[in-house]
Amino acid sequence: MPKAKKRMSLLTSVAPEEKARPLQGFGLRQSAAACDNPRRPERQRAGAVRDPTTPDFLVWQLMDSAFPTGGFAHSSGLEAAWQHGEVRGRAELLSFAETSLDQLGHAALPFVTAAFDAPEKFAEFDQLCDAFMTNHVANRASRAQGRAFLTAVERICPERGVRAASTANGNHEIKRPEGRAPVAVPFAHFAPVFGACLRRLKISRATTTRMFFFNQLRSVLAAAVRLNIVGPMEAQMLQHKLSAKAETVLKVCDRLTLDQIAQTAPLLDLWQGAQDRLYSRLFQS
Numbered sequence: 001m002p003k004a005k006k007r008m009s010l011l012t013s014v015a016p017e018e019k020a021r022p023l024q025g026f027g028l029r030q031s032a033a034a035c036d037n038p039r040r041p042e043r044q045r046a047g048a049v050r051d052p053t054t055p056d057f058l059v060w061q062l063m064d065s066a067f068p069t070g071g072f073a074h075s076s077g078l079e080a081a082w083q084h085g086e087v088r089g090r091a092e093l094l095s096f097a098e099t100s101l102d103q104l105g106h107a108a109l110p111f112v113t114a115a116f117d118a119p120e121k122f123a124e125f126d127q128l129c130d131a132f133m134t135n136h137v138a139n140r141a142s143r144a145q146g147r148a149f150l151t152a153v154e155r156i157c158p159e160r161g162v163r164a165a166s167t168a169n170g171n172h173e174i175k176r177p178e179g180r181a182p183v184a185v186p187f188a189h190f191a192p193v194f195g196a197c198l199r200r201l202k203i204s205r206a207t208t209t210r211m212f213f214f215n216q217l218r219s220v221l222a223a224a225v226r227l228n229i230v231g232p233m234e235a236q237m238l239q240h241k242l243s244a245k246a247e248t249v250l251k252v253c254d255r256l257t258l259d260q261i262a263q264t265a266p267l268l269d270l271w272q273g274a275q276d277r278l279y280s281r282l283f284q285s
Contacts, residue, residue, distance in 0.1 A: 058157070058201065058203070059203060059207060059211070061156075062198075062201075062211065063211055063214060063215065063218075065218070065222075067152060068148065068152050069145055069148045069149045069152060072219065072222055072223075073144075073283060073284045074141045074145070074219065074223075074283055074284055075219075075220070075223035075227070075282075075283040076100055076216070076219065076220055076223070076268070076272065077268050077269075077271040077272030077275070078093075078096060078220055078223050078224060078227070078229075078271075079223065079227060079275065079278070079281055079282060079283050080271040080272060080274045080275050080278060081096060081268075081271040082227055082229060083278055083281075084271065084274070086267075086271070087229060088229075089229065089230075090229075090230055090234060090238070093221075093224050093229055093230060093238065094238060094241075094242075096220070096268075097217065097220050097221065097238065097242055098242065098245055099264075099265045099267075099268060100216065100217075100220055100265070100268060101213065101216070101217065101242070101245055101246055101249050102249055102264050102265065103263070103264050103265040103268055104212075104213065104216050104249070105213075105249040105250065105252065105253030105256075106253055106256065106260075106261065106262045106263075106264045107132070107261055107262065107263055107264065108190075108191040108212075109191075109209060109212065109213075109250075109253050109254070109256065110253070110256045110257060110258050110260065110261050111125055111128075111129050111189070111191035111192045111195065111258070111261075112191050112192070112194055112195035112208065112209060112212050113195060113205070113209065113254065113256075114192070114195065114257070114258050115191070115192035115193070115194075115195030115196040115199070116195035116196065116198065116199045116205055116208055117205075119195075119196040119199050119200070122185065122192055122196050123185070123186055125192040125258070126185060126186050126187050126188065126189055126192050126193075127186055127187070128258060129142070129187070129189040129191060129192055130143075130186070130187045130189060132261060133189070135269050135272055135273045136273070137272050137273050137275045137276060138269070138272050138273070139189075140284075141190075141284060142189045142190045142191070143187055143188055143189055143190075144284070145190040146187070146188040146189045146190040146191075146192075146193040146194075147188045147193075149190060149193055149194060149197065150185070150188055150193050150197060153197045153201070157201060191212075194208070194212055195208060195212075198211070209250055209254060210246075210250065213246045213249070213250060214246070217239055217242055217246060218239065221235040221236075221238060221239050222235070223283060226282060227282065
């Protein structure tokens, strides 16, 4: 009697003698041992695995639009560019957002990663960030968002040990565990504050950098909706499309040091600097 033919499909087409390989990728997590490869650089290994006590809910809450950081009061120069006729519709907005991501990767991301890798040197990074941001509007917006983010993390996550206190001269400092000197916060610029706080919250380095890019992209597109450049659905389509661009910039800029920070989009800097000269405006920057 002839043997019945085995029915084949995409799920059963693997040869029987081959062992099924474990699935990896979206939705499945690798073990800490798999991620902590001893051949990887120490700096990369330090941020490879998130602390198991850090829930995903914390990451989602920090990126929630309701998290009180004041980011939606700023357009990163988009409002000035729109009023000057440089951004008129979807095509110009897409170009603006892509240029903004490049600028973010070269001018701000190195401060995030430096503060994440060496939070004890925060004061040095904060002072360098203040000197680098010569645009008074961008400088003011960065300090406002940094102070708001630091205050929000302190009040919402007290169990994580992020405690900011005012000093006699009006500056701020981040309290550290017993026996360790507090970290001075002379200006509280957003990029170094973001990196130092998320390190304290035990969020991985890779997740921290992606959260930083997501925050910028969401803020620009939310400003575009409020300015009626595009609608909410179109803005979400653009955000989905620009996620690949964000990943590309992250790969290029993730290892940049503070010696390599650069202003890659002078026109964006000019538009943002013109924010205070607008006759009427919705945003602070």
